[in-house]
């Protein structure tokens with residue numbers, strides 16, 4: 223009852239002095255708005271990256287052959303510089319063999335769901351009269367298609383036989399079908415693609431169509447028609463074209479629920495056993511999972527740093543509120559004296575002004591919150607992020623925080639008002 | 652002669668000193684003995700600076716005497732704690748000031764509700780009583796007006812209604828007509844007479860007007876912090 227009356231009182235006071243109220247709230251508004259905006263953008267970005275990584279397979283482990291860092295490559299100061307002596311290009315024999323992969327799968331049968339591998343052959347333009355399509359030719363195994371979530375829109379994926387026999391078959395994108403077959407997938411299936419690569423020509427039979435997916439962070443600058451899509455062929459077919467039999471890199475798709483970070487180390491150690499005697503090369507394994515954790519913690523740090531700055535804005539805002547409360551109490555000295563004469567206990571006067579201070583801060587906080595969410599939304603549109611996630615935590619935090627500022631910075635002026643001598647207050651001119 | 656009546660104020664040897672810097676002390680009240688009985692209408696007169704307001708503040712328990720004994724409606728004020736004094740002011744005293752002291756940006760009815768708010772009276776009851784009080788002072792049609800929208804006389808009528816809010820034992824009015832012209836002052840004075848005659852309210856009124864003082868039942872004259880004379884007025888004792 224008393225509280226409602228105090229809130230009504232505070233609101234009518236603010237209404238009577240709108241401009242001053244707004245200026246007083248400005249610090250709080252700016253502080254809260256920036257916290258909310260930053261947290262909203264950070265939250266949305268983190269959510270988006272996590273989605274992205276999850277779709278890219280955060281738990282996938284990439285394994286690749288890299289050049290060993292020999293001791294002579296590391297200077298006394300610990301700087302790495304390139305030394306021509308060991309700057310050797312790896313040969314096919316330096317790569318991971320089929321036997322190593324088989325041994326690996328056998329050893330970690332319970333942890334490996336599939337292996338994804340690919341071999342890039344080259345980029346070219348497929349032509350047919352006036353029709354054309356830009357393609358990147360890439361050999362893939364079924365694990366690769368699975369990891370990239372390439373499911374056929376029409377037709378099918380490669381059969382075991384086609385993969386083992388290095389068949390001259392291919393999967394094309396729906397964009398390719400749009401360009402070359404006017405969008406008719408049925409017509410595309412079974413047709414032959416004529417590919418000119420270097421000086422050689424190849425013919426591939428279309429057995430499937432997959433859906434082209436644009437990368438979120440990839441800004442398309444070319445015309446729709448000129449977008450390059452991948453033309454998948456069996457991995458072995460690609461390796462034959464490149465005169466290779468071994469694997470420079472591949473991706474391990476882990477079973478659900480495994481400790482990815484631990485398995486990264488296990489995998490790297492497993493393959494490095496084969497490279498103990500290699501002078502120049504070794505195996506490097508990594509997973510998006512660790513990057514994700516790193517990015518998340520980086521995001522957290524950035525948010526924290528900006529929150530500290532916003533906190534300073536809030537502090538300044540709070541001091542502004544305290545200042546205006548002191549002014550308001552001086553202006554209303556007679557009112558305080560009158561209230562005391564009418565029987566207000568000190569506690570009622572104190573509560574009245576603390577509530578007023580809380581109301582100022584809370585209104586500032588709510589305005590700031592709305593502004594912050596709008597700013598956050600603008601920021602998200604600006605970076606073309608698709609996820610808009612308002613952090614509930616930040617909303618609760620800012621409301622709680624603005625109320626706390628109200629109490630903290632309102633207490634001193636309110637207490638001063640409560641302790642006024644009623645006679646002095648009534649005599650105040 | 653009034654010993655069979657209920658005593659509202661019983662003051663003995665009230666001394667009030669102000670300390671203005673350590674060596675200087677100013678004795679404003681120099682041993683006041685005052686008895687006021689229920690239903691009395693007392694006028695306090697005296698030159699400016701004689702200590703009338705100071706005495707009134709002590710009667711109203713806004714201030715404490717430096718020395719002396721004071722019993723208000725059976726309560727020993729000199730022994731009461733600060734928190735108790737606010738409760739006493741709230742329920743036993745109704746203040747009316749020369750400068751009205753209505754709370755700004757708060758309409759007439761809400762102003763009257765303020766003492767009831769501190770008495771913990773519910774919203775409906777507050778509203779009902781405030782309306783009745785406004786009617787009593789003839790201000791019911793200005794219920795929702797803000798103080799700045801009222802004339803001096805109207806403000807003072809609202810202030811009197813507010814003083815009556817918790818049905819106090821005594822009304823203390825410090826020059827309530829001091830800021831008003833004589834006809835408006837007359838109207839305000841008539842309200843006090845009405846409260847005195849119809850409700851038997853005990854009223855203490857400070858005034859500089861000899862005519863208004865003569866209308867009261869008893870006239871107390873103060874000079875330099877001492878009561879130098881008490882005499883009967885025309886008003887007599889009600890009920």
Ligand SMILES: Nc1ncnc2c1ncn2[C@@H]1O[C@H](COP(=O)(O)OP(=O)(O)OP(=O)(O)O)[C@@H](O)[C@H]1O
Pocket residue numbers: 669670671677679697698699700701702703704705706
């Ligand atoms: N807080 C104070 N500190 C010091 N002196 C004070 C204080 N309050 C009142 N006085 C002094 O006490 C004396 C009496 O003041 P008081 O206000 O009681 O006079 P008054 O009779 O009401 O006069 P008026 O008719 O002008 O209102 C004055 O001389 C005044 O200066």
Ligand SMILES: [Mg+2]
Pocket residue numbers: 703704705825
């Ligand atoms: Mg006076």
